Amino acid sequence: MDTSEDGETLESHGSEMGRESGASPVEWFLVNGSRLLVAAAVLLGVGVWFLGLDKLGVIAFQNDDSITRLAGGMIAGTFSLVTLVVSINQMILSQEFNSAGEARDELSGVMGFREEIEDASDAPASPASPVALFYLLVDTIHERADTLGESVDGGGDGGPRALIESYVSGVHESTTNVADTLESSSFGTFDVVAAAADYNDAWQIYAARRLKSQHGDELSEETVEAFDDLLDTLELFNIARTHFKTTYMQRELTKFSRETLYCGVPSVFAAMTIGFLYGGVGGAVIAPPLLPYAVTALLLVVASPLALMASYVLRMATLARRTASIGPMIPQKAPEDDPFELAYDEE
Numbered sequence: 001m002d003t004s005e006d007g008e009t010l011e012s013h014g015s016e017m018g019r020e021s022g023a024s025p026v027e028w029f030l031v032n033g034s035r036l037l038v039a040a041a042v043l044l045g046v047g048v049w050f051l052g053l054d055k056l057g058v059i060a061f062q063n064d065d066s067i068t069r070l071a072g073g074m075i076a077g078t079f080s081l082v083t084l085v086v087s088i089n090q091m092i093l094s095q096e097f098n099s100a101g102e103a104r105d106e107l108s109g110v111m112g113f114r115e116e117i118e119d120a121s122d123a124p125a126s127p128a129s130p131v132a133l134f135y136l137l138v139d140t141i142h143e144r145a146d147t148l149g150e151s152v153d154g155g156g157d158g159g160p161r162a163l164i165e166s167y168v169s170g171v172h173e174s175t176t177n178v179a180d181t182l183e184s185s186s187f188g189t190f191d192v193v194a195a196a197a198d199y200n201d202a203w204q205i206y207a208a209r210r211l212k213s214q215h216g217d218e219l220s221e222e223t224v225e226a227f228d229d230l231l232d233t234l235e236l237f238n239i240a241r242t243h244f245k246t247t248y249m250q251r252e253l254t255k256f257s258r259e260t261l262y263c264g265v266p267s268v269f270a271a272m273t274i275g276f277l278y279g280g281v282g283g284a285v286i287a288p289p290l291l292p293y294a295v296t297a298l299l300l301v302v303a304s305p306l307a308l309m310a311s312y313v314l315r316m317a318t319l320a321r322r323t324a325s326i327g328p329m330i331p332q333k334a335p336e337d338d339p340f341e342l343a344y345d346e347e
Helices: 025-032 035-055 064-094 100-121 130-151 161-183 190-198 201-214 221-277 288-322
Strands: none
Touching (some): 025 288, 035 288, 100 130, 100 221, 130 190, 161 190, 161 201, 190 221, 201 221, 221 288
16 A cells, blocks of 8 residues: 655644534434434424325324224334333443442552543542543643644754644644533533544544654654653543443433333323224214324324434434544544545544
8 A cells, every 4th residue: 555645734634633513403413402302303393294294185094993003003112112221221230230349440440540640630639520530631632732842843844843733733723622612511411422522532643653653763752752641641531531431321321211211101191092082982082173183292292202212322323433443443544545634524
């Protein structure tokens, strides 16, 4: 494979290292929006769909046999969904049961990791708050990028200086964006996890290792040491993000289970009510013009657990996809690509 670096620049291959998510409707629907609002939007769309088809004469609500069969199927489906929720709760609880030895090992690992953060940041003690811990790591990355940039000052305009300065500028931009988000966030909200997920540490690790390896003979000992310190801090950030992402997902699954059960009981009764609406001797017990509205409203209640599940799965699947790699592994990169040909607007 040709690895020629003629004309190599960071700007030409994506020096925008923060992977900003933006505020597009799709981004809101997938990750940023409240899951309850997303579920409500889905249900609203379903309701408009059914009523629209009724107005067009495509579907009808007068046939009691088809509607009652549909109601019976929805009751069975709701019970299946509740069973799934119980299974999710069992999975979460199974991870909480540890022996004394396992609990000790887990605590030792966490404390050892916090000591590494304290050594890297010169902090007397690592913050207990996840938000503050992320902020400390981001601030340390920013400072170590400063040190890297200062180590090449006065080294002339040739060699790797321009690349390193551009790299440092990109790191500064990314850390500033993440720090601004963290300042207005609290753990338990998605903003914290989203900010950590959007921070493209994988590319920063990859680019730093590449620059250090390719231009090692031209770098001073101070610059090499600055690269090593920055890489160590980026690795700590990656580990912290993985840990808190797992914690966040456990919290989200627990919240999803609780909210699904809240919706599940009304859903079963709504499905039963649909059947009872058509239990009269002559068919439906309410006036035919009102049937589309009454049945559609009850259908939305029945579908609420499914809409809620879809909204949570969309967020967790998107988050898992964006943080699927550990370290400098970049799934968007094709094997034949040049090491620095990569754009981060690709998902």
